[in-house]
Amino acid sequence: MNITNYRRVTQIAFILLIFLMPVLNIFRYDTAARELIIFGQVWSLGLKEAFYADHGMHAAGHIALQFFLKAILPWLVVLAIFPLLGFLTGRLFCGWFCPEGTLFELADRLTLKLLGRRSLFVKRPNDPEVSGDRKLLYIFLSLMSMVVLPLLGGIALTGYLVAPETIWNQIITWNFTFGVKAGVIGVSIYMLVTSILVRHSLCKYICAAGLMQMLFGWISPVSLRLKMDTARADACTNCRGCDRACFMNVLPRKNKRDISCVNCGACIDACNRELGKGNGLFHYSAGEECLQLEEDFKQFKTISLRSS
Ligand code: SF4
Numbered sequence: 001m002n003i004t005n006y007r008r009v010t011q012i013a014f015i016l017l018i019f020l021m022p023v024l025n026i027f028r029y030d031t032a033a034r035e036l037i038i039f040g041q042v043w044s045l046g047l048k049e050a051f052y053a054d055h056g057m058h059a060a061g062h063i064a065l066q067f068f069l070k071a072i073l074p075w076l077v078v079l080a081i082f083p084l085l086g087f088l089t090g091r092l093f094c095g096w097f098c099p100e101g102t103l104f105e106l107a108d109r110l111t112l113k114l115l116g117r118r119s120l121f122v123k124r125p126n127d128p129e130v131s132g133d134r135k136l137l138y139i140f141l142s143l144m145s146m147v148v149l150p151l152l153g154g155i156a157l158t159g160y161l162v163a164p165e166t167i168w169n170q171i172i173t174w175n176f177t178f179g180v181k182a183g184v185i186g187v188s189i190y191m192l193v194t195s196i197l198v199r200h201s202l203c204k205y206i207c208a209a210g211l212m213q214m215l216f217g218w219i220s221p222v223s224l225r226l227k228m229d230t231a232r233a234d235a236c237t238n239c240r241g242c243d244r245a246c247f248m249n250v251l252p253r254k255n256k257r258d259i260s261c262v263n264c265g266a267c268i269d270a271c272n273r274e275l276g277k278g279n280g281l282f283h284y285s286a287g288e289e290c291l292q293l294e295e296d297f298k299q300f301k302t303i304s305l306r307s308s
């Protein structure tokens with residue numbers, strides 16, 4: 001299996017996790033009962049009425065400790081996840097797990113098959129060449145994914161606020177409350193608009209999780225990054241497969257820290273296809289090797305110019 005195939009497995013597994021979390025009561029907020037449910041248990045501050053009535057120092061200390069442990073600390077952990085991920089793995093989450101990124105890649109693929117370019121609006125120099133056969137099949141798949149995927153996404157995400165069995169009952173009886181209708185329609189419209197019109201620009205300029213990984217990955221001296229083996233630069237055939245593989249419009253051969261790179265590894269696969277498995281010029285780097293990137297980039301200007 002190449003890297004892209006492994007990535008498809010992690011992307012699909014993460015989407016399944018997003019779908020299953022509310023269904024299995026792993027994580028959801030029940031707006032009807034006003035309860036946060038985590039791993040089947042109601043998450044509460046764990047304080048009994050008697051503690052609020054007691055104004056003594058011991059009770060006050062207990063309340064403060066419970067508040068810190070059950071309310072503040074969990075939020076600090078949640079808020080630290082993406083900066084920490086960025087510091088250690090760069091934007092790996094965006095490329096390997098994010099369901100939106102997966103949806104945008106699918107939209108790219110379908111647009112490419114239908115229009116011969118990734119974007120609806122412009123053809124870019126790094127758009128891959130694809131055959132235009134089986135157009136009817138791709139028109140059908142595009143229409144289906146424009147209807148089915150946003151609806152499924154809407155149902156799944158509404159399950160984080162309305163009990164999934166309630167939603168399921170409403171679907172079976174075709175009798176929806178305002179909350180469920182608003183949730184499903186709102187998420188569906190969001191998914192449609194972002195996947196048709198915005199796509200990876202959302203990852204680059206809007207998504208808070210992406211921006212945090214970007215920032216902390218950028219300042220980190222050790223985060224996971226893509227690296228080119230500049231010592232073997234002469235092996236490059238200038239096929240531009242790496243440029244064309246990159247849906248984030250990075251030029252991998254520039255060998256620079258690029259805040260848009262999501263560590264997807266598509267350029268690694270592309271170069272392995274061109275030069276033979278194991279002979280490709282790209283690999284992942286981490287730790288001290290990352291510090292050499294800028295230096296390597298200066299040495300590699302010749303090839304960058306040759307390709308542009
Ligand atoms: S440069 Fe390579 S690893 Fe980074 S996003 Fe582009 S294809 Fe993926």
Ligand code: SF4
Nearest residue numbers: 236237239240242271
């Ligand atoms: S895929 Fe490899 S051989 Fe082709 S242009 Fe990129 S670095 Fe050069």
